[in-house]
Amino acid sequence: MEPESSSLRQCRPRLHDGKPPPTEGEETGNWAELPRDALLSVLHRLEILDIIFGVGPVCHSWRRVTQEEPELWRRIDMLRLAKLEPRRYSQFQALAHSIARRSAGQCESFWAMGFPDYYFTVFSHGVRAPLLKSLRLICCNMFSFSLKEAIPKFPQLEELEFSLHTDMFNDLYEVCAAAAEACPLLKTLRLNKQRYHCNSRVEDKEAMEIAKMHGLRSLQLFGNSLGNDGLAAILDGCPQLEYLDVRHCFSIRMDRDNMHNSRCQGMEGATNAQRAPTLESMGWSSVPTDILLSILAKINAFDILMGAGLACRSWLHAAKIPELWRSVNMSFYFNKLVGKKRDDVLCAMAREAIDRSHGHLEVFVGSGFVHNDLLAYLGERLDDRAMVGEESLGIASMIELRLLQIGGNDMTNKGLVAILDNCPHLEFLDICHCVNIKIDDSLRAKLVCISKLRLPGHED
Amino acid sequence: MAAPESGDGNNGAARMVTLISSDNTRFEVEAAAASLSQTLQLTILDGGGGGGDGIPLPNVDSATLSKVLEYCIKHAPAAANGGAPNATAVDRAELERFDNEFVNIDQSVLYSLIMAAHNLEIEGLQSLVAKKVADMIKGKSPMEIRRTLGFPDPTPEEQAEMNAHMLEYGWAYE
Numbered sequence: 001m002e003p004e005s006s007s008l009r010q011c012r013p014r015l016h017d018g019k020p021p022p023t024e025g026e027e028t029g030n031w032a033e034l035p036r037d038a039l040l041s042v043l044h045r046l047e048i049l050d051i052i053f054g055v056g057p058v059c060h061s062w063r064r065v066t067q068e069e070p071e072l073w074r075r076i077d078m079l080r081l082a083k084l085e086p087r088r089y090s091q092f093q094a095l096a097h098s099i100a101r102r103s104a105g106q107c108e109s110f111w112a113m114g115f116p117d118y119y120f121t122v123f124s125h126g127v128r129a130p131l132l133k134s135l136r137l138i139c140c141n142m143f144s145f146s147l148k149e150a151i152p153k154f155p156q157l158e159e160l161e162f163s164l165h166t167d168m169f170n171d172l173y174e175v176c177a178a179a180a181e182a183c184p185l186l187k188t189l190r191l192n193k194q195r196y197h198c199n200s201r202v203e204d205k206e207a208m209e210i211a212k213m214h215g216l217r218s219l220q221l222f223g224n225s226l227g228n229d230g231l232a233a234i235l236d237g238c239p240q241l242e243y244l245d246v247r248h249c250f251s252i253r254m255d256r257d258n259m260h261n262s263r264c265q266g267m268e269g270a271t272n273a274q275r276a277p278t279l280e281s282m283g284w285s286s287v288p289t290d291i292l293l294s295i296l297a298k299i300n301a302f303d304i305l306m307g308a309g310l311a312c313r314s315w316l317h318a319a320k321i322p323e324l325w326r327s328v329n330m331s332f333y334f335n336k337l338v339g340k341k342r343d344d345v346l347c348a349m350a351r352e353a354i355d356r357s358h359g360h361l362e363v364f365v366g367s368g369f370v371h372n373d374l375l376a377y378l379g380e381r382l383d384d385r386a387m388v389g390e391e392s393l394g395i396a397s398m399i400e401l402r403l404l405q406i407g408g409n410d411m412t413n414k415g416l417v418a419i420l421d422n423c424p425h426l427e428f429l430d431i432c433h434c435v436n437i438k439i440d441d442s443l444r445a446k447l448v449c450i451s452k453l454r455l456p457g458h459e460d
Numbered sequence: 461m462a463a464p465e466s467g468d469g470n471n472g473a474a475r476m477v478t479l480i481s482s483d484n485t486r487f488e489v490e491a492a493a494a495s496l497s498q499t500l501q502l503t504i505l506d507g508g509g510g511g512g513d514g515i516p517l518p519n520v521d522s523a524t525l526s527k528v529l530e531y532c533i534k535h536a537p538a539a540a541n542g543g544a545p546n547a548t549a550v551d552r553a554e555l556e557r558f559d560n561e562f563v564n565i566d567q568s569v570l571y572s573l574i575m576a577a578h579n580l581e582i583e584g585l586q587s588l589v590a591k592k593v594a595d596m597i598k599g600k601s602p603m604e605i606r607r608t609l610g611f612p613d614p615t616p617e618e619q620a621e622m623n624a625h626m627l628e629y630g631w632a633y634e
Contacts, residue, residue, distance in 0.1 A: 307602055310622055311602045
C-alpha cells in the first residue's frame, strides 16, 4: 500500500512527557507563593476531599485560597468518603462545618456516601443553599426528619437521591411529600432500597407522594414495595417520565395487557432498566445491555464488527461501548481473508476498533497488515485521549496501552516511534519478523522501559 | 426436588428453603444450593424462606426455575469448597460435561435462563449461558444471527439504520 500524504499524520508536538508543566514556583521551590490563579487552576481539578484534607492544611496561604474561593465549594462530591481511613473519618465534624461555612450559598451539588445524620444537619442548618440542584445521599445513616426539614431549603433541586440507607424507616414518604411540595423543578429521583423485603405488603404511600412530582423525567425505585395502584398513580402524575426502573418491586403484578404495559412501552428507559418484572414481550433483541455485554465480551472483534454488532439497533449500541474494546486481537484473520483489498479491510476494521475504544485500548495484536499509517493513527487516537484527559481531569497521562503485538508487519522505525512516544504504560512489545525495523541506539533508548520485548532477530 | 448427589454431610440434615415461582409452584431446595444466587443469599442469611413462608420469585416461571435449580444443585458442592481447589480432575470433568449438556437447549430457554441468572445474580450460570450464546453467534452474519436467536422482523426504520451502517462499514461486505 502506498502511504498517502493525508494518512501520514504528524504527531502533535508534545508539550511535556507525562510530568506536570514546570511552573514559576518550581525554580525557587517556593510553592507557597504560587500565584493565586495558578494555584486555583490546580485546585479546580481536585476533589473536595483532597482540598479539605490535603491542600488546606499545607500552608497558610493555600488554606486562605481554599477558604476564599466559593467556586471550589460549588460541587461537593464526597462519594469517596466512606472509603476514607478512620482517622480522617473522625474529622467529619470539622468537615461539615467547613463545608457549611465556605460554600457561602453557592453550593450546587452535594453528594455523599456514608455521611452521618448529625453532620448533614450541620450542613443543612448552616448552609443556605438556595442554588442546590443536586442532592445525593447514599448509605447515609439518616433520620427522615432531618431530611424532611432540610429539603424545603433547596427549592432549585433537580436531582434527589436517597439510596441504601442502613436504617430502614417507614416515614420516607414524608420526605417524598416534602420534596414534591418544595421542589417543583425535580427531574430525577432515586430511592433505592437494599432489597425487596419478601414479607412486604403492598405499600403505596411513597408512590402516592412521588406521583405529585409532576416534572419527573427519571425515576429509580429498586426494591420498593409499591403495587399496581402506586405505579398507576406515578404514571398518571408524571406525564414526562422517560426512564423508570422498578426492578425488584415484586408487589407489582404485570398483566400482559394492562395499562402499565402500554404506558411503559413509550418510555425510553435504558435497556438494563427493566421496565417491570416481566419476561413477556421481550427477546434477544431487547436483552439488557449488561447481559449483552457479557455475551459480546466472549466473541472477537471481527465477529462483533461483521456480525453481532449489526444484528439490530440495540446490539449496535452495545457493540459501541468502549469497555468491549480494551483488548483487540486481530491476529486470526490475516489468513482467513483473501484478495488484494485484504490489508485495507483489516486496517479499516482496526481503525474502527481503535475509535470505539475511546482511548481505553490496552491490548492490540495484529500481524501482516499493520503499516506505519495505522500505527500513526493508533498513536494519535491515544494522544487525543491524553489531551482530553488533561483538559477535563487534570491527569497528565491516561494512555492505557499495555500490550502491543505486531510481529510480521511492514512498518518502519518511524511508525514504531510514533506509537512508543504515546504509550508510557507499554509493558509488552512484540515486533519480531518486522524486517523494516532497524534497531538503532535511538530506538533502543525508547525501548528501555518495556519489560517484555521480542525484537526482530530474536525469533524462536 | 432431587437431592444433591453429594452433600457435605457434616451438618446433619441440611437446611431447606422454599422458592415460589411466578406461577405459584413451590420448590424446596437446600439453602446451600439456593445461596448460589447472590440475591437469595441475603434473604436466606436473614432466615427467610424457611418453614411455610417461601421466597416469592415473581419474575421466574416454574419451567425456568426448575432448570436454574438443576444447575444450582449440581454446582453447590463445588461452590461450598470455595471454588474447589482440591476437586479432582474427574469431578471437574464431570461438571464440565454437565455444563455442556445443560446449555444444549433452545434459544428461548437460554434467554429465560440468562434473564433469571441475571435477576438472581448467579454468576456461574450467567457466564455459562453467555458463553453458549457467544458460541452460537460466532462467525455468523447479522441476518444469520437474527434467525438463530429469533429476532422479530426489523421495523422499516431499523432496517434503514442497519443498512446505513452496513454501507458505512462497506469494507466488511466486500
